[in-house]
Amino acid sequence: MTPTPEPIGGPRTATARPDRARRVLRAVAITACVPYIALKTAWLGGSRIGMPEDSVLLDDTAVTAVANLVTLVLDACVxxxxxxxxxxxxxxxxxxxxxxxxxxxxGLLAPIMTAYPLQLLVRALGGGGGGASGGGGGGEGAEPFLHEWVFGMVYGGFIVQGLSLGALFALYARDRWGHLWRDRVRDLPPAGTLRRAVTGAAALVALVPAALHTLWASGFAMGADGTRLAGRSTGELAVMEATSAVFPLVAVAGAGLLVLGRGGARRVRVPVRVRVRVPVRVPVRARVPLRARVPVWVPLAAAWLGSGATATWAGWITLASLGGGGIASGTSGPMYLAYACQMIAGALVAAVGARFLAGRARAHAGATAAPVRPPNAPACAPAPAPAPASAPAPVARPRTPDGPNVPSTPDAGDAPDGRTSP
Known part of the structure; x- marks a missing residue:
């Protein structure tokens, strides 16, 4: 039996065992979850390992228990x-x-994977103090709510989880949906008015958190006085707020390339005036062709990463602050405004990306399902007559004086009963 070849450009649906690289990545991701799950289980069981005596986590044990249970379930989902x-x-x-x-x-792992290594680097260069939470978890530099080794173990595990799980998802997405982003940005068809409007709205909303986080990263205390940000060291606070300002911009840039940058392959000519020093100054005018050759997966990955880190991280901080405790008393109105705008901007960019992929999937399904018709065939061609099951048996001709009889098929001159015509 001849095997059926896999359709070119379509998704792979094979169910073979994963290769060695995927098995290793899976083992690494699962192993990286063990320390965090063990620590959360110990805390739920009443242990206070890793917590100082004056930790704010001990102020409201009920809220802390709920938070530990939720985070335990989230890490088990990995x-x-x-x-x-x-x-x-x-x-x-x-x-x-x-x-x-x-x-x-x-969205929950990307800010930690980005900010925590940079904070360690700043601290190694002498720009940070001990006891910061790294990644914006709401720690206070003067009174840390956890011992320093806890942050190293937990955030180190998160980084390993993010790298291994991200690699697994990239391989999975390439096999299942890779045919949806094999083109280049310049080859995409024009976008609709709705998607352009949603992308523009996301860009406007994203300017608010980007501006506020940039101010706080630069040292301005606009809306941050008396909050949990005031207890941070200067270097670590700058890193945390800078990453919070960058992710909304990355999300909007990815959505902009997917939607606003469409329109097919176009050559953009930019007039450049160059003055050359010669005995007589002659203005030289040149045209530089600029052509976008960005693959579709680049802005799609930027929109995915930026929207997830913008929306889910802000939602998590907002949920934690509404739950009470020290983080609630240290969150100001401008900070709530920044988190709300982050959630809105991230959700809008995610909607644009989802609509883009859904449209690509429909277009690909329609292209592969359409029947192939010859270019010159009529719209309603008559069905051809069925071929005979087998050719007629040859009829033996009688021996003649001129030579032996020769097997022959009946021709037009043969009689209907099979006898040879004279």
């Missing part, structure tokens, strides 16, 4: 995602059931 991305049954999971948790995990 194990489920690692299995889903590598097991055969994961290929049949609906897209939204995988994309939504993976987008949330990306």
């Amino acid at each position: 194990i489920v995602l690692a299995l889903l991305l590598t097991r055969p049954w994961g290929r049949h999971v609906p897209a939204w059931l995988l994309v939504v948790p993976m987008w949330t995990a990306t």
